[in-house]
Amino acid sequence: MVAAVRAAAVAIFLACAWGSAAEARSLTVDIGRLTHPQLRAEELQMRLDGAGGAQLRAARLAVEAQAVDAVALECAHLSLVDDRLRCVDGRLEAAGMLLGDALQLAADLARQDLRVDARLAGGGQLTVEVAEAARLRARLEALPLAAVHAYWPQLAQWQVSGSVDGGLELSAAAAQWSVQVRELAFGSADGLQAAEGVALSLQGGGEAAAQGWHWRGALAWTAGEAYLHPLYLTAGARSSANGRMVDGVLHVDALSAHLEGVERIDARGRYDLRAQVLEELALSVSMADLAVIGPRYLAPVLLPAQADGLIFAGHASGGVVIEHGELQAIDLAVDAAGLSLADGALAFGPVSGALPWRAALPTRIVLDVGGGRWQKLALGAFTVDARAHGGEVVLEALRIPLLDGALAFSDLRLQRREDGWHGGGSVVVEPIAMPLLSVALGMPEMAGVLSASLPGLRVDPGEIVLDGALVVSVFDGYLMVTGLRVREPFGVASHLVADIDARNIDLAQLTETFSFGSVSGHVDAHLLGLELVRWRPVRFDARVASSPGRYPRRISQRAVQNIGALGGAGAMAAIQRSLLGFFDSFGYREIGLSCVLRAGVCVMGGLDQRPGGGYALVRGGGIPALNVIGYNRRVDWHELVDRLQRVIASNAAPEIR
Amino acid sequence: MKIHAMLRAALAALFLAFAGVAAAQGNLEINTPAITALQQSMQQRHAQLAPLYASGAVGLARDGTVALRDASSVPLAQRGQINGLIAAENADRAALYREIARANGHPEWEADVRATFAQRWIDRAQPGWWVQGGGGWVKK
Amino acid sequence: MRHTLRLSLLAAMLAVSTACVTINIYFPAAAAEKAADRIIDEVWQLREGAAAQPANGERQ
Numbered sequence: 001m002v003a004a005v006r007a008a009a010v011a012i013f014l015a016c017a018w019g020s021a022a023e024a025r026s027l028t029v030d031i032g033r034l035t036h037p038q039l040r041a042e043e044l045q046m047r048l049d050g051a052g053g054a055q056l057r058a059a060r061l062a063v064e065a066q067a068v069d070a071v072a073l074e075c076a077h078l079s080l081v082d083d084r085l086r087c088v089d090g091r092l093e094a095a096g097m098l099l100g101d102a103l104q105l106a107a108d109l110a111r112q113d114l115r116v117d118a119r120l121a122g123g124g125q126l127t128v129e130v131a132e133a134a135r136l137r138a139r140l141e142a143l144p145l146a147a148v149h150a151y152w153p154q155l156a157q158w159q160v161s162g163s164v165d166g167g168l169e170l171s172a173a174a175a176q177w178s179v180q181v182r183e184l185a186f187g188s189a190d191g192l193q194a195a196e197g198v199a200l201s202l203q204g205g206g207e208a209a210a211q212g213w214h215w216r217g218a219l220a221w222t223a224g225e226a227y228l229h230p231l232y233l234t235a236g237a238r239s240s241a242n243g244r245m246v247d248g249v250l251h252v253d254a255l256s257a258h259l260e261g262v263e264r265i266d267a268r269g270r271y272d273l274r275a276q277v278l279e280e281l282a283l284s285v286s287m288a289d290l291a292v293i294g295p296r297y298l299a300p301v302l303l304p305a306q307a308d309g310l311i312f313a314g315h316a317s318g319g320v321v322i323e324h325g326e327l328q329a330i331d332l333a334v335d336a337a338g339l340s341l342a343d344g345a346l347a348f349g350p351v352s353g354a355l356p357w358r359a360a361l362p363t364r365i366v367l368d369v370g371g372g373r374w375q376k377l378a379l380g381a382f383t384v385d386a387r388a389h390g391g392e393v394v395l396e397a398l399r400i401p402l403l404d405g406a407l408a409f410s411d412l413r414l415q416r417r418e419d420g421w422h423g424g425g426s427v428v429v430e431p432i433a434m435p436l437l438s439v440a441l442g443m444p445e446m447a448g449v450l451s452a453s454l455p456g457l458r459v460d461p462g463e464i465v466l467d468g469a470l471v472v473s474v475f476d477g478y479l480m481v482t483g484l485r486v487r488e489p490f491g492v493a494s495h496l497v498a499d500i501d502a503r504n505i506d507l508a509q510l511t512e513t514f515s516f517g518s519v520s521g522h523v524d525a526h527l528l529g530l531e532l533v534r535w536r537p538v539r540f541d542a543r544v545a546s547s548p549g550r551y552p553r554r555i556s557q558r559a560v561q562n563i564g565a566l567g568g569a570g571a572m573a574a575i576q577r578s579l580l581g582f583f584d585s586f587g588y589r590e591i592g593l594s595c596v597l598r599a600g601v602c603v604m605g606g607l608d609q610r611p612g613g614g615y616a617l618v619r620g621g622g623i624p625a626l627n628v629i630g631y632n633r634r635v636d637w638h639e640l641v642d643r644l645q646r647v648i649a650s651n652a653a654p655e656i657r
Numbered sequence: 658m659k660i661h662a663m664l665r666a667a668l669a670a671l672f673l674a675f676a677g678v679a680a681a682q683g684n685l686e687i688n689t690p691a692i693t694a695l696q697q698s699m700q701q702r703h704a705q706l707a708p709l710y711a712s713g714a715v716g717l718a719r720d721g722t723v724a725l726r727d728a729s730s731v732p733l734a735q736r737g738q739i740n741g742l743i744a745a746e747n748a749d750r751a752a753l754y755r756e757i758a759r760a761n762g763h764p765e766w767e768a769d770v771r772a773t774f775a776q777r778w779i780d781r782a783q784p785g786w787w788v789q790g791g792g793g794w795v796k797k
Numbered sequence: 798m799r800h801t802l803r804l805s806l807l808a809a810m811l812a813v814s815t816a817c818v819t820i821n822i823y824f825p826a827a828a829a830e831k832a833a834d835r836i837i838d839e840v841w842q843l844r845e846g847a848a849a850q851p852a853n854g855e856r857q
Contacts, residue, residue: 192736
């Protein structure tokens with residue numbers, strides 16, 4: 001700016017030279033080149049038309065690295081009286097475009113002051129005053145931002161609108177500035193970055209120091225809304241900062257920001273304006289209220305698909321370090337943080353601990369988890385002690401208490417790749433008492449123990465494979481679950497696949513537990529390709545048959561009636577109905593039942609095929625003998641489950657039709 | 658002798674190849690509970706997505722996903738929700754492609770299933786919807 | 798003898814590799830297209846009453 005003033009002085013000096021040659025109708029002075037450390041004008045030319053008007057032209061005007069072609073200042077009337085220079089009704093052009101008109105310029109050469117008023121081409125008013133040699137004051141009023149498009153074509157695609165007022169006071173050693181932006185709106189072509197009705201207020205100042213400048217500034221966002229993909233933001237943020245400007249490097253020595261839901265945000269950094277490199281940035285966020293920050297800033301970035309269903313709690317603090325444009329470190333500390341799904345299927349918390357990450361070094365993550373919930377199961381308190389290195393997380397051991405047992409993971413390695421997390425390890429389910437588990441799952445209390453050894457845990461996007469066996473000792477026998485796979489664990493298609501092999505299940509305990517009358521004896525069962533969606537079976541090939549061996553085989557009248565009730569109106573049960581009234585229980589030789597469940601229909605089968613489409617479910621033996629024969633081959637699964645629940649719930653003899 | 662052995666080997670290979678073809682011919686299994694659940698979830702979401710396809714805010718991408726193409730017509734406050742809607746739809750679509758490959762016993766077909774769907778979504782898009790071709794977005 | 802052995806080994810390898818490649822590469826494109834169309838019909842509700850607005854009757 002000082003340079004500009006000096007340039008103006010040169011022009012004025014030339015104007016003085018013309019004063020004595022007023023008779024000429026027109027005078028053109030070619031000045032050629034004008035140079036100054038910060039300013040350069042090429043092919044500078046002045047033309048006086050004799051009617052009081054004047055033109056000053058430069059083929060190229062460069063201030064520092066910025067250059068403009070074809071700059072021209074025209075004055076309808078130019079006068080110089082007693083050191084007072086006046087340009088009335090002037091216009092300023094650059095690159096063939098009008099920058100401003102209605103320009104009034106008044107300068108006192110003796111006092112070295114200058115005042116310029118101009119109406120800018122796109123709208124708005126500019127006033128520049130220079131007083132006492134190098135003291136400059138400028139005001140810009142109501143500049144429509146749309147006008148900026150003409151000079152800054154890159155901005156045109158952002159469709160910027162709004163208006164700006166600004167003020168600048170500049171002296172050799174200090175500067176004060178303020179900018180008010182009103183009704184700012186912009187939008188990228190794809191609508192991913194956009195704002196509406198934004199009001200911003202910026203204020204700042206600076207002083208020349210031994211090296212460069214010291215500056216300070218404050219920014220407040222007072223109105224409007226913005227969408228900066230994927231975040232929707234509303235007004236309210238404020239920040240203030242100070243720093244230095246040395247050799248083209250912007251130093252931010254201290255920046256503090258206020259954002260709703262965060263106690264403090266601090267930052268400092270260094271930005272090389274010439275190389276456009278963020279040399280250093282250290283940002284810290286203290287005590288962010290996750291209930292506020294989570295839905296606004298975390299969910300849209302981390303889990304956009306579930307954003308509506310996530311509930312956050314607790315507090316977090318964190319820090320980020322960037323050096324030479326590269327992310328070097330992240331530190332995150334959580335305090336009593338909680339995360340849960342709105343449908344209650346999964347919840348963790350309170351979680352406290354630290355999650356550090358370094359670009360080049362392994363770090364240790366320690367989190368104390370107060371508990372959790374998975375479906376109907378409450379998880380006990382546990383500690384996550386993991387090592388993170390680059391994109392890999394390693395957990396040597398993780399023990400999550402579950403009722404009186406635990407899920408013990410070991411050597412768990414997870415790698416973050418483009419399509420999600422991959423990895424594996426092994427998991428052991430330490431014995432869990434079935435009475436506790438069955439009650440927790442809302443089932444009748446069952447005796448026994450559940451345990452598992454699953455050495456082949458593998459995690460891929462869309463699938464968790466648990467190779468190994470889960471064993472439940474229950475009803476005097478055991479159930480072995482193999483080929484466990486959880487597919488699409490997160491989403492509507494979430495389902496579990498497994499094969500179950502049950503041996504020697506004591507029917508007396510089973511039927512007593514489920515209040516199904518009384519059947520003595522043992523059965524083996526095989527469920528192949530069992531598929532559970534939301535814990536309900538949707539597909540399996542099941543076969544239940546009496547276990548081999550010698551043991552008492554009796555079936556109570558109640559149980560027979562219940563089996564009959566299960567068959568429904570269409571099912572024919574108990575061929576010796578007339579005898580039913582006389583005996584409490586009946587002997588049997590064999591029980592056999594198969595069900596192939598597909599698309600909600602169970603295709604039933606029994607011990608054998610009988611003429612007329614029937615199949616034996618219970619083959620009689622002993623005295624009195626009883627055969628139970630089914631006729632319905634296709635049974636609606638939901639109906640069957642409903643009936644079973646009704647039979648169990650009624651706990652009384654259901655009607656037999 | 659040598660030629661005979663080679664011929665036999667080639668013939669065996671040919672047989673094996675045809676066996677593979679024959680076994681896989683016919684319909685793909687898509688009637689699994691997981692695929693049905695995904696289909697229903699996507700069908701329900703379609704009520705919200707259809708107007709966005711029609712307005713051009715959301716388009717059908719080449720990789721079998723949906724993408725935010727031009728959100729300019731959507732109020733700012735709702736752009737985040739649309740982003741969530743798109744993320745949910747794409748999660749379902751990824752699961753659908755994986756499930757179809759899995760349901761047919763060939764998890765490695767996932768990419769082929771995805772490519773086939775990508776083409777069919779685009780081919781069957783309604784007039785006025787935006788689809789992504791080799792040269793960028795075009796309106797059908 | 799050794800020559801024959803080597804050749805037959807080569808032939809066997811060729812056979813195995815051909816077989817493997819065939820099985821891996823083969824993808825029932827036509828069936829997949831048919832499956833895709835059926836699912837698209839469902840999701841976009843294009844079959845029967847395509848004119849009817851699908852949005853209205855939808856249960857949430």
